[in-house]
Each structure stands twice: as C-alpha cells, then as structure tokens.
Amino acid sequence: xxxxxxxxxxxxxxxxxxxxxxxxxxxxxxxxxxxxxxxxxxxxxxxxxxxxxxxxxxxxxxxxxxxxxxxxxxxxxxxxxxxxxxxxxxxxxxxxxxxxxxxxxxxxxxxxxxxxxxxxxxxxxxxxxxxxxxxxxxxxxxxxxxxxxxxxxxxxxxxxxxxxxxxxxxxxxxxxxxxxxxxxxxxxxxxxxxxxxxxxxxxxxxxxxxxxxxxxxxxxxxxxxxxxxxxxxxxxxxxxxxxxxxxxxxxxxxxxxxxxxxxxxxxxxxxxxxxxxxxxxxxxxxxxxxxxxxxxxxxxxxxxxxxxxxxxxxxxxxxxxxxxxxxxxx
Amino acid sequence: xxxxxxxxxxxxxxxxxxxxxxxxxxxxxxxxxxxxxxxxxxxxxxxxxxxxxxxxxxxxxxxxxxxxxxxxxxxxxxxxxxxxxxxxxxxxxxxxxxxxxxxxxxxxxxxxxxxxxxxxxxxxxxxxxxxxxxxxxxxxxxxxxxxxxxxxxxxxxxxxxxxxxxxxxxxxxxxxxxxxxxxxxxxxxxxxxxxxxxxxxxxxxxxxxxxxxxxxxxxxxxxxxxxxxxxxxxxxxxxxxxxxxxxxxxxxxxxxxxxxxxxxxxxxxxxxxxxxxxxxxxxxxxxxxxxxxxxxxxxxxxxxxxxxxxxxxxxxxxxxxxxxxxxxxxxxxxxxxxx
Amino acid sequence: xxxxxxxxxxxxxxxxxxxxxxxxxxxxxxxxxxxxxxxxxxxxxxxxxxxxxxxxxxxxxxxxxxxxxxxxxxxxxxxxxxxxxxxxxxxxxxxxxxxxxxxxxxxxxxxxxxxxxxxxxxxxxxxxxxxxxxxxxxxxxxxxxxxxxxxxxxxxxxxxxxxxxxxxxxxxxxxxxxxxxxxxxxxxxxxxxxxxxxxxxxxxxxxxxxxxxxxxxxxxxxxxxxxxxxxxxxxxxxxxxxxxxxxxxxxxxxxxxxxxxxxxxxxxxxxxxxxxxxxxxxxxxxxxxxxxxxxxxxxxxxxxxxxxxxxxxxxxxxxxxxxxxx
Numbered sequence: 003x004x005x006x007x008x009x010x011x012x013x014x015x016x017x018x019x020x021x022x023x024x025x026x027x028x029x030x031x032x033x034x035x036x037x038x039x040x041x042x043x044x045x046x047x048x049x050x051x052x053x054x055x056x057x058x059x060x061x062x063x064x065x066x067x068x069x070x071x072x073x074x075x076x077x078x079x080x081x082x083x084x085x086x087x088x089x090x091x092x093x094x095x096x097x098x099x100x101x102x103x104x105x106x107x108x109x110x111x112x113x114x115x116x117x118x119x120x121x122x123x124x125x126x127x128x129x130x131x132x133x134x135x136x137x138x139x140x141x142x143x144x145x146x147x148x149x150x151x152x153x154x155x156x157x158x159x160x161x162x163x164x165x166x167x168x169x170x171x172x173x174x175x176x177x178x179x180x181x182x183x184x185x186x187x188x189x190x191x192x193x194x195x196x197x198x199x200x201x202x203x204x205x206x207x208x209x210x211x212x213x214x215x216x217x218x219x220x221x222x223x224x225x226x227x228x229x230x231x232x233x234x235x236x237x238x239x240x241x242x243x244x245x246x247x248x249x250x251x252x253x254x255x256x257x258x259x260x261x262x263x264x265x266x267x268x269x270x271x272x273x274x275x276x277x278x279x280x281x282x283x284x285x286x287x288x289x290x291x292x293x294x295x296x297x298x299x300x301x302x303x304x305x306x307x308x309x310x311x312x313x314x315x316x317x318x319x320x321x322x323x324x325x326x327x328x329x330x331x332x
Numbered sequence: 333x334x335x336x337x338x339x340x341x342x343x344x345x346x347x348x349x350x351x352x353x354x355x356x357x358x359x360x361x362x363x364x365x366x367x368x369x370x371x372x373x374x375x376x377x378x379x380x381x382x383x384x385x386x387x388x389x390x391x392x393x394x395x396x397x398x399x400x401x402x403x404x405x406x407x408x409x410x411x412x413x414x415x416x417x418x419x420x421x422x423x424x425x426x427x428x429x430x431x432x433x434x435x436x437x438x439x440x441x442x443x444x445x446x447x448x449x450x451x452x453x454x455x456x457x458x459x460x461x462x463x464x465x466x467x468x469x470x471x472x473x474x475x476x477x478x479x480x481x482x483x484x485x486x487x488x489x490x491x492x493x494x495x496x497x498x499x500x501x502x503x504x505x506x507x508x509x510x511x512x513x514x515x516x517x518x519x520x521x522x523x524x525x526x527x528x529x530x531x532x533x534x535x536x537x538x539x540x541x542x543x544x545x546x547x548x549x550x551x552x553x554x555x556x557x558x559x560x561x562x563x564x565x566x567x568x569x570x571x572x573x574x575x576x577x578x579x580x581x582x583x584x585x586x587x588x589x590x591x592x593x594x595x596x597x598x599x600x601x602x603x604x605x606x607x608x609x610x611x612x613x614x615x616x617x618x619x620x621x622x623x624x625x626x627x628x629x630x631x632x633x634x635x636x637x638x639x640x641x642x643x644x645x646x647x648x649x650x651x652x653x654x655x656x657x658x659x660x661x662x663x664x665x666x667x668x669x670x671x
Numbered sequence: 672x673x674x675x676x677x678x679x680x681x682x683x684x685x686x687x688x689x690x691x692x693x694x695x696x697x698x699x700x701x702x703x704x705x706x707x708x709x710x711x712x713x714x715x716x717x718x719x720x721x722x723x724x725x726x727x728x729x730x731x732x733x734x735x736x737x738x739x740x741x742x743x744x745x746x747x748x749x750x751x752x753x754x755x756x757x758x759x760x761x762x763x764x765x766x767x768x769x770x771x772x773x774x775x776x777x778x779x780x781x782x783x784x785x786x787x788x789x790x791x792x793x794x795x796x797x798x799x800x801x802x803x804x805x806x807x808x809x810x811x812x813x814x815x816x817x818x819x820x821x822x823x824x825x826x827x828x829x830x831x832x833x834x835x836x837x838x839x840x841x842x843x844x845x846x847x848x849x850x851x852x853x854x855x856x857x858x859x860x861x862x863x864x865x866x867x868x869x870x871x872x873x874x875x876x877x878x879x880x881x882x883x884x885x886x887x888x889x890x891x892x893x894x895x896x897x898x899x900x901x902x903x904x905x906x907x908x909x910x911x912x913x914x915x916x917x918x919x920x921x922x923x924x925x926x927x928x929x930x931x932x933x934x935x936x937x938x939x940x941x942x943x944x945x946x947x948x949x950x951x952x953x954x955x956x957x958x959x960x961x962x963x964x965x966x967x968x969x970x971x972x973x974x975x976x977x978x979x980x981x982x983x984x985x986x987x988x989x990x991x992x993x994x995x996x997x
C-alpha cells in the first residue's frame with residue numbers, strides 16, 4: 003500500500019461532496035428502496051471499514067467483529083427504550099460501553115497470534131450471542147427488543163420523519179468514515195501498517211505493539227457499534243442475529259470483495275454485497291446458490307477485492323509508463 | 333401476491349417488508365416470519381400503517397401487550413398462553429388419574445421454550461397442586477445430540493415429562509429417547525407432537541405420547557376439516573401442517589372481510605376484521621373469531637390426545653374448553669399488567 | 672426478576688406471582704452433581720453418554736485437524752461434509768435398506784466430493800490470505816445448503832433405527848448403555864486406532880507427517896505433494912462423511928445441520944491442538960464428558976462452559992493440549 007500524499011482538507015472536501023450528494027439524492031430521485039439501501043450501506047460501511055482497520059491495516063484477522071455490531075444495536079436500543087434519553091446521548095452511551103467491551107475482549111485476545119486470535123474473537127462473539135438469547139428479561143431473547151425504539155425530538159429535529167432518520171444515518175456514516183480515515187492516515191495508522199508488516203521491527207523501534215493493537219481494536223469496536231446503531235434505527239429494534247457469526251462473516255466478505263488495501267474498499271464491498279443481495283432475493287428463493295457462485299467467481303477469478311484490482315491496475319500502468327519514460331531517456 | 337424470502341434475518345425481513353409496500357405497491361403484508369422476523373415486520377407495519385397479518389408468531393405479547401399491539405396488525409395463529417392453559421388443564425386430569433406427581437421438563441433454551449414450559453408448569457400446578465418439578469433440561473435450540481439431556485432426565489426418574497420441542501428437534505429427540513427406553517418409563521406430554529411433519533417423519537413413533545394438536549385431520553372431528561385435509565393432500569402431495577391451517581384461515585378472514593367491507597382498502601378491512609367471526613373447518617365449534625380487543629384469533633381448535641404408531645396417529649383428540657382458557661387468560665393478562 | 676430457590680432443583684416457577692424467568696443464578700445445581708458422582712448407575716450412564724457425544728465429534732474433528740495440520744487450511748466446509756454424509760446415507764438406506772451400505776456410501780461419497788473440492792477450488796487458494804480460504808468455503812456452504820434443499824426438499828428427514836439395533840439397552844451397574852451407542856463407540860474407537868496405526872506406522876503416514884512439517888523437502892525427494900494434499904483432504908472429508916452417516920439413525924436431517932458440529936469441532940481442535948489427532952481425541956472426549964456431567968450440574972450453561980473451556984486453553988496454551996508451539 004503506497005502511502006498517498008493526502009491532506010486532511012482533501013478528505014474533508016471529498017466527504018463534504020459525498021454528503022451533499024447523498025442528502026440531495028432522495029430529492030432528485032425519490033425512491034424509498036434507494037434510501038433504504040443507502041441507510042443499510044451506511045451501517046455496513048462503518049462495520050466493514052472498522053473491521054478493515056484490524057484486518058487490512060493491522061493484520062489482525064478477527065472472526066468476531068459482529069459482536070460489536072450487535073452490542074451497539076442493543077446498547078442503543080436499550081438506552082432509548084429503558085432510559086428514555088435522547089438519541090445523541092444514547093449514541094454516546096453506546097460508544098462508551100462498547101469501548102469498555104472492546105478493551106476487555108481485546109486485552110484477553112490480542113496476546114494470541116493469527117488464527118488463535120481469530121478463534122478467540124469468535125468464541126467471545128458466540129458467548130455474547132448466547133448471553134443475548136438467554137437473558138430474556140433484558141434483551142427479549144431470540145425475539146429481539148420488542149416494541150420499537152422511541153424517536154424523541156432533539157433540538158427541534160423530529161426523528162419520526164423518515165427523511166430525518168435518513169439524513170442522520172448518512173451523516174453518521176460520513177463522519178464515521180472521516181474519523182476512521184483520519185486514524186488510518188495519521189502516524190498511528192502508519193504504526194499499524196508497520197505492525198502488520200513487521201511486528202518485531204516495530205517493537206525494536208520502541209512501539210508498544212500490544213497497546214497499539216489494543217487501541218486499534220477499541221477504535222474498530224466503537225465504529226462497528228456505530229454501524230449497529232444505524233441498523234437498529236432502521237429496523238427500530240435489535241436482534242440477536244446482529245451479533246451472530248453470520249454478521250461477522252458478512253463483514254469479512256465486504257472487506258474481501260471490496261478490497262483490503264484501500265480505505266474505501268470495504269465500503270465498495272458493502273455496496274456490492276447489498277446490491278447483489280437485493281437483486282438476487284428479488285428474483286429467486288435459491289439465493290444461496292447464486293450468491294455462492296458469485297462469491298466463488300470473485301474469490302477464484304479476481305483473487306482480490308474490486309478496489310485492489312483497480313488499484314493494482316493503475317499501479318501497473320504507472321509502472322509501465324515510468325519504464326517507457328526511462329527507456330525513452332536512454 | 334408477491335412472495336419474498338427474508339433468509340431468516342430480521343433486518344432482511346424489515347427491508348423486504350418496506351420494499352414490498354414502498355416499491356412494489358403492496359397494500360397488505362402477510363407475515364409468516366417467526367420470532368424476531370415477526371417483530372421486525374411488526375415495526376415496519378407500525379411505521380407505514382399498512383395492514384399486516386401475522387400468521388406464525390406465537391409470542392403472546394405481540395397482541396396481548398398494549399405497548400406492542402397496533403391497530404393495523406392482526407394475529408391469525410395460535411398463541412403460547414392458550415397452549416399452556418390447555419396443556420396444563422389436560423395434563424392435570426391425566427396426572428390426577430395416574431398419580432403423576434414427579435415431573436421433568438426438557439425444552440429448548442430460547443424465549444418460546446422458556447415461556448411455554450414455565451407457563452405450562454404454572455397451569456399444571458393450578459389444576460393439580462400436587463405436581464412437583466423434579467428436574468429440568470434445557471438443550472440448545474437445534475441441538476443435534478440430546479444424549480446428555482435424555483440421560484439426565486432418565487436418572488431423575490420422573491413419572492411425567494413436558495416438552496415443547498418441535499419439528500426436527502422433536503423427531504431426533506424421540507429417536508434418541510427411544511434407544512434409552514425413555515418412553516416406556518415416563519409419560520411424555522409434547523405440546524407440538526400432533527403435527528404431521530413430526531408424526532410422519534419419526535420412524536419408530538412410540539405409543540401413548542400425549543400430544544397437543546398443531547394440525548391433525550381428526551380434530552375437529554368434522555367432515556369439513558377432513559375434506560380440507562384431503563384436498564390439501566391431493567393438491568400438494570403432503571399433509572397440512574400447523575402453518576398450513578394458520579395461513580389458510582388468514583386468507584379466509586381477508587376474503588370474508590373484503591366481502592363484508594365491499595372494498596380492499598386496508599383501513600376499511602381493519603375495521604371489519606376486528607371482532608369478525610367466520611365459519612371455519614378449524615374452529616372448535618365451526619367458527620373462528622378475531623377478538624376485537626387484542627386482534628388475535630380465538631375459538632380455534634385446541635386439544636390433546638395420545639399417539640399410535642400408524643395412521644391416523646392421534647385418533648382421538650379431547651377438546652379443551654375455551655371458557656377455561658378465557659378465564660385464565662384474563663387473569664394472566666391482569667398479572668402482567670396488560671389490562 | 673428471579674424465581675424462588677427451591678430445595679428440589681432450580682427454577683420452580685412462582686404460582687400466581689410475578690412473571691418469572693430462569694435467572695442465571697439458577698444455573699448451579701451442585702447437589703445433583705455430587706449425587707451423581709456418588710451413584711454408580713449415574714456415573715456409568717453419564718460416562719457412556721459423554722463417550723458417545725465425544726467419539727462422534729472426534730470423527731469430525733479428526734478430519735478437520737488432519738487437514739489443518741498437513742495443508743495449513745482451516746476447512747470451514749467441514750460441517751457441510753458431515754451434512755452431505757448424512758444425506759448420502761439416508762438416500763442409500765432408502766434405496767437398499769442396508770445401514771452398512773449407507774454408511775459406506777456416505778464415507779466414499781463425501782471422500783470423493785472432498786477430493787473434487789480440493790483439486791478444483793481449495794488448491795487455488797493455498798498460501799492465500801486465510802480470509803480468501805474462508806470466502807471459498809463459505810461460498811460452498813451457501814451452495815451446498817441450497818443444493819440439499821433443492822435435491823432432498825426443505826422438510827427435515829429422519830431415517831429411523833435399523834432393525835438390528837432395536838434391542839433393549841444394556842444395564843451395567845444400574846447404568847444404561849443403549850445397544851446402538853455401544854456399537855458406535857466400538858466402531859469409532861476402531862477407526863481412531865486405525866487412523867493412528869496408519870499415520871504412525873505406514874509409509875503413507877510417514878509421508879503425510881513429513882509433508883506437515885516440511886513440504887518442500889518432501890517434494891524435493893520426488894514425492895508428488897499435490898497428490899498427498901489431495902489424499903489428506905479426501906481422508907479428512909471421508910471422516911466427516913462417515914460421522915454423518917453413522918449418526919443418521921439418531922439425527923434429523925436438514926440443511927444447515929453442519930453448522931453446530933463445525934463450531935464444536937473447532938472448539939475440540941483448539942483444545943486438543945490444531946494438527947494433532949490424539950489431541951482431537953482427548954479434546955472431544957473432554958467436551959463429551961463436560962456436556963454429560965455439565966448438563967446435570969450447570970443445565971443452562973453447558974454451551975457457555977464449552978466456549979469458556981476453549982477460551983481458557985487459548986489463554987493458557989494457545990497451541991492446545993497436544994499441539995506444537997508456533
């Protein structure tokens with residue numbers, strides 16, 4: 003991954019334009035299906051990008067990232083239902099609690115290497131999932147949080163309006179992605195890459211590998227949970243399926259399909275997978291076969307994510323242009 | 333009719349329900365989801381105000397709890413509380429006759445399993461206070477290997493056992509229980525036994541399992557019910573299931589409501605559906621009613637009988653009186669502050 | 672909201688009281704557990720119960736750990752192999768009315784399928800990111816689950832007990848040992864010993880062990896490692912298919928039945944050590960016994976116990992009880 007010369011202002015510009023486009027879109031093209039798609043992509047984009055902070059940037063393969071998605075959804079839902087707070091307060095509370103969960107899980111898991119780290123994150127996720135299903139008085143068990151999530155007014159914004167909820171989801175996504183981008187392109191982010199490429203060397207250079215990985219794990223957990231919050235608002239509830247291994251699996255596929263080596267790869271993957279899912283389920287009930295075959299084509303044919311493919315292609319062109327230039331000078 | 337599959341994921345159910353109404357122009361939602369999917373669709377119905385018919389979710393709070401109930405959603409399937417009261421009443425009679433004091437339970441560990449088992453034991457003790465719960469086993473839902481729960485139950489030497497296992501779980505549990513000789517030692521009460529999928533799939537169905545009805549051709553013992561079952565079988569090549577009759581009665585209600593309201597507008601249909609009584613082969617007295625105050629069906633055939641290993645599997649089913657059910661259901665609602 | 676503690680056991684619901692749920696505190700029933708340990712019949716019954724759970728699990732986990740040990744691939748499709756074995760056995764039994772043929776068909780059929788899967792799909796992602804391998808395996812899980820639904824129908828199926836096993840159970844010291852389970856225990860122990868003999872004493876076994884440690888050297892010695900990999904994958908798949916076929920009389924068949932066995936075999940391989948078949952044996956019997964006795968002492972937390980055990984092993988000795996370091 004060649005470090006690009008990005009500046010904060012360039013990212014802000016892109017983010018601003020994207021936000022504008024997304025906010026104007028429902029006015030220009032009023033399709034509820036499209037808005038629903040964008041809201042879901044917002045949730046999954048944060049989820050997958052935060053996962054990639056671990057997988058792509060730090061080299062930590064986590065099988066249990068879904069635990070944060072689910073935990074975020076339940077924290078938010080329960081705060082709104084039981085504590086009657088405003089939406090931003092519930093969001094902040096969710097972030098705080100998720101940080102604690104991530105810290106505890108991370109502190110135990112990060113000491114393990116590679117596949118064992120993956121397994122123990124999976125184990126923790128399954129434990130959380132079992133807890134959610136078993137603790138019926140709190141979570142509703144396998145029925146999920148029943149009764150809907152309240153939508154109280156905040157600062158004059160009526161969250162009962164679908165358009166306001168859409169705007170809120172989109173803003174959360176853009177802000178979240180910006181924050182993650184900032185982390186990825188900061189010196190901390192480059193330390194993560196160094197740890198991914200050569201952890202021994204990193205530690206010789208004085209980097210506290212454990213503490214850095216733990217911080218990355220906590221940040222990833224937090225943004226995974228924010229994705230869960232967006233989804234909870236969309237379905238007006240929280241369900242144990244959000245914390246199931248299938249959710250972790252979907253996150254991994256979005257990252258792999260979209261591209262592990264670019265920042266927007268996971269978001270692209272989220273868009274691809276959601277579109278594929280919508281199109282396939284609209285036409286057939288044998289979605290397993292179709293989705294499976296398409297995934298195989300990607301995995302065995304491209305053998306890398308879509309944006310990886312594109313990035314490599316550009317790189318190859320640049321190199322051949324450079325070689326031509328050198329050849330010409332000689 | 334536009335048919336979609338939610339893959340068992342509640343966020344998919346929500347998305348699909350919204351798409352059906354927003355993009356595909358559907359005016360009535362027919363929800364055959366269970367548990368979490370059903371509640372997800374319920375929220376969509378709340379948001380969009382569209383008429384929604386739940387045909388599968390048995391969680392009582394969906395309609396009993398006034399905080400969850402909405403005016404445009406109706407439930408046309410059986411309910412957990414009805415099953416438990418009926419089961420408790422029936423089992424108490426048998427327990428009194430055979431002096432079955434020591435009980436065990438073996439149910440899957442999820443909301444339906446816990447609720448159903450717990451309320452069954454409550455009502456069993458209500459009718460037969462001498463009953464005592466000696467041991468409980470809680471396998472995981474869809475657990476393939478029941479060996480450890482079966483041996484645990486057998487060793488506690490209960491005289492009777494209640495289980496709300498269903499479908500494939502019930503079948504493998506019976507298969508595995510058979511090789512331990514469980515059914516010769518214990519009187520088993522399985523609320524979900526009398527369903528053709530379970531009855532026809534188990535190869536060595538023991539004699540004498542007390543079974544609650546899901547759908548069985550012999551109950552109600554009327555020519556209309558038998559005719560419906562035969563027609564279903566000739567059309568689809570298999571016996572009807574619990575889901576079959578529930579979805580059928582849902583359509584019957586919609587058709588009757590449309591005729592009565594002379595319209596297919598959702599709001600008009602809602603008004604008519606509340607309190608609507610129709611003639612139905614699945615009714616305990618030939619009719620089924622959607623109760624107006626909580627928009628769920630009552631008076632459907634509920635009963636228990638014992639199994640034999642060949643057709644008709646459950647030859648005689650004893651109907652449970654709806655008066656008993658209503659009385660105890662009201663008291664249950666008051667207890668839970670639903671009234 | 673908690674229920675009253677009863678001297679009889681846990682969770683006796685309050686009558687006409689408030690809505691009661693079985694609280695986590697109601698989980699412990701140590702009295703019942705100690706009672707069991709002091710009763711010979713209980714020990715016999717529960718130990719056999721633990722053995723049967725463990726040994727069936729061992730067949731599946733052995734395949735998984737073998738594939739990982741030699742090919743360094745985590746075969747997430749392993750649960751689907753088990754499922755295919757069960758369905759193959761069901762069909763062959765329907766056609767021939769012979770349980771023996773059914774089991775054989777399950778083993779061979781899945782072995783061949785595993786071979787096909789390895790040669791055409793998995794071999795393309797050797798050495799790639801483990802997530803790419805996961806992607807390929809997951810794609811197959813999706814495809815196979817749907818294929819099973821299309822070919823055999825979405826309704827669950829049941830084979831029933833073959834007539835020879837429909838005899839009353841044995842009683843040893845008052846404890847119950849069903850005939851079929853005794854048969855399964857003997858067969859799986861036989862297979863376990865056979866596996867060990869092959870790996871430890873045959874030339875093929877030596878090559879496989881060498882390929883696990885140093886594949887390039889093995890190939891430099893003129894042995895076709897591709898063939899070895901294919902054979903190992905086929906054997907691993909065959910073991911899973913065999914387990915599926917053997918278990919059919921006491922299981923109901925449905926798409927997705929492989930998932931829980933997959934998770935359990937992961938737990939076993941982690942506990943026993945990835946790559947160690949002896950470790951898989953110890954791990955599975957341990958899990959079996961934990962389930963058998965745990966269901967008496969901790970009825971609501973058996974699943975959690977297994978994950979907790981896995982977490983403890985991962986923390987104390989990540990390579991597992993008998994696994995190799997690094």
